[in-house]
Amino acid sequence: MITKRFGSVFYARIMSQYGAGTDAADFPTVHVLTDNDSKYLFGCAGVGLPIIVFLLILAVSGGSTVFTVILSLVGIVFAAVLISSARELQKWGPTEVHFSQWPLQLGSTTPARVVRVAKRAVPNSSFDAEVELECEEWVRYTVGTDTRTDERTVYEHESNVAGELVNNRFEAVINIHIPANVGAPTIDLPNNKVKWTLEIDVDKLSPAISGSADFDLVVAAELDPLLRNIQDSPRGDLS
Amino acid sequence: MNYDPNLSIEIEHDIAEVGGSFVCTVRRSPTDGETNAKTVGQVRAVQIALVMTTEGRGDVDSERIGENSLPVDEYGMADGVVNLAVPTDAPVSYDGALIRVVYRIEARTDIRLGRDQQSSAEVLVVPVGGAGVYRSAHPLP
Numbered sequence: 001m002i003t004k005r006f007g008s009v010f011y012a013r014i015m016s017q018y019g020a021g022t023d024a025a026d027f028p029t030v031h032v033l034t035d036n037d038s039k040y041l042f043g044c045a046g047v048g049l050p051i052i053v054f055l056l057i058l059a060v061s062g063g064s065t066v067f068t069v070i071l072s073l074v075g076i077v078f079a080a081v082l083i084s085s086a087r088e089l090q091k092w093g094p095t096e097v098h099f100s101q102w103p104l105q106l107g108s109t110t111p112a113r114v115v116r117v118a119k120r121a122v123p124n125s126s127f128d129a130e131v132e133l134e135c136e137e138w139v140r141y142t143v144g145t146d147t148r149t150d151e152r153t154v155y156e157h158e159s160n161v162a163g164e165l166v167n168n169r170f171e172a173v174i175n176i177h178i179p180a181n182v183g184a185p186t187i188d189l190p191n192n193k194v195k196w197t198l199e200i201d202v203d204k205l206s207p208a209i210s211g212s213a214d215f216d217l218v219v220a221a222e223l224d225p226l227l228r229n230i231q232d233s234p235r236g237d238l239s
Numbered sequence: 240m241n242y243d244p245n246l247s248i249e250i251e252h253d254i255a256e257v258g259g260s261f262v263c264t265v266r267r268s269p270t271d272g273e274t275n276a277k278t279v280g281q282v283r284a285v286q287i288a289l290v291m292t293t294e295g296r297g298d299v300d301s302e303r304i305g306e307n308s309l310p311v312d313e314y315g316m317a318d319g320v321v322n323l324a325v326p327t328d329a330p331v332s333y334d335g336a337l338i339r340v341v342y343r344i345e346a347r348t349d350i351r352l353g354r355d356q357q358s359s360a361e362v363l364v365v366p367v368g369g370a371g372v373y374r375s376a377h378p379l380p
Binding site: 106137139140141142150152154179180181182183184185187189190191192194220221222223224225227228 | 257293295296297298299300329330331333335336337338340366367368369371372377378379380
């Protein structure tokens with residue numbers, strides 16, 4: 001994880017990029033999120049498969065046909081997950097998102113770079129990546145002795161961005177816009193939460209790079225300076 | 240909730256940014272029954288706090304933030320200015336689909352061997368930079 005702070009100089013640079021429309025890839029990274037789903041799946045399947053095999057041996061030796069069939073099917077699924085995640089780990093490093101601002105602000109548009117590095121040589125090419133930003137309210141409530149949860153998506157935005165696979169490195173620049181008129185800053189209370197997630201999917205258009213990655217974003221309770229009413233604000237010096 | 244007509248809260252600005260604070264004047268005058276010799280010293284203090292509560296579908300999450308205590312005289316009279324800070328990681332006032340986050344300033348009289356009484360006033364906690372922009376809970380219209 002990289003964490004650097006550039007303060008107002010950094011912000012001035014970002015603002016000038018919007019205005020002048022210069023190369024969006026040229027921005028500093030202040031925070032990196034890494035997706036480790038493949039490692040997680042590999043670990044789960046790696047632990048689960050021996051257990052399933054052990055149970056399968058017991059079922060076969062016990063002569064239980066029903067359990068043998070069920071455990072065989074579960075074992076096949078675990079093996080498939082193990083093989084596909086192992087192949088994924090051999091071929092590609094984790095998907096990373098390099099943010100030019102962190103945490104994100106309400107009403108802001110933040111350029112970010114999606115990066116995935118190949119571990120083996122792959123031909124150069126261009127791809128589109130599908131990016132989905134979602135804000136969700138999550139609640140937990142009790143009914144009698146049951147505990148239940150409910151979720152509601154309050155904001156959803158999909159977009160496609162062009163990416164390049166050059167020198168074994170896939171890279172795409174995305175602009176993440178956090179609206180101020182819908183959703184809320186991240187809330188993390190025991191029974192009430194507001195979560196922001198970013199899903200990046202590049203496998204639909206390309207057989208060379210596969211997999212989707214989910215990232216939990218942090219949206220701060222802070223308005224983008226462009227939305228602040230400096231004159232009316234008693235804390236107008238914040239900009 | 241009991242409302243104490245003898246306990247008043249005056250808030251300088253009823254909107255504060257996350258990381259900011261509410262400045263309020265709290266006054267308590269003794270009730271008719273508190274001025275005789277038997278009840279002298281019965282009111283121990285007036286406690287003031289910023290209270291965050293969730294409403295809506297989920298179970299209630301509630302927190303008393305920055306509790307302050309105002310001294311009272313022997314007849315239960317109190318008059319003072321209290322500063323209640325809003326932590327930088329506090330959720331903002333929010334009016335969502337399943338969740339509402341509401342804030343209120345609550346003043347409570349601590350009465351010995353008696354039922355505590357309280358008064359409260361609803362306030363707004365808004366994002367940093369939003370004090371001049373918000374008129375109601377997030378999100379912006």
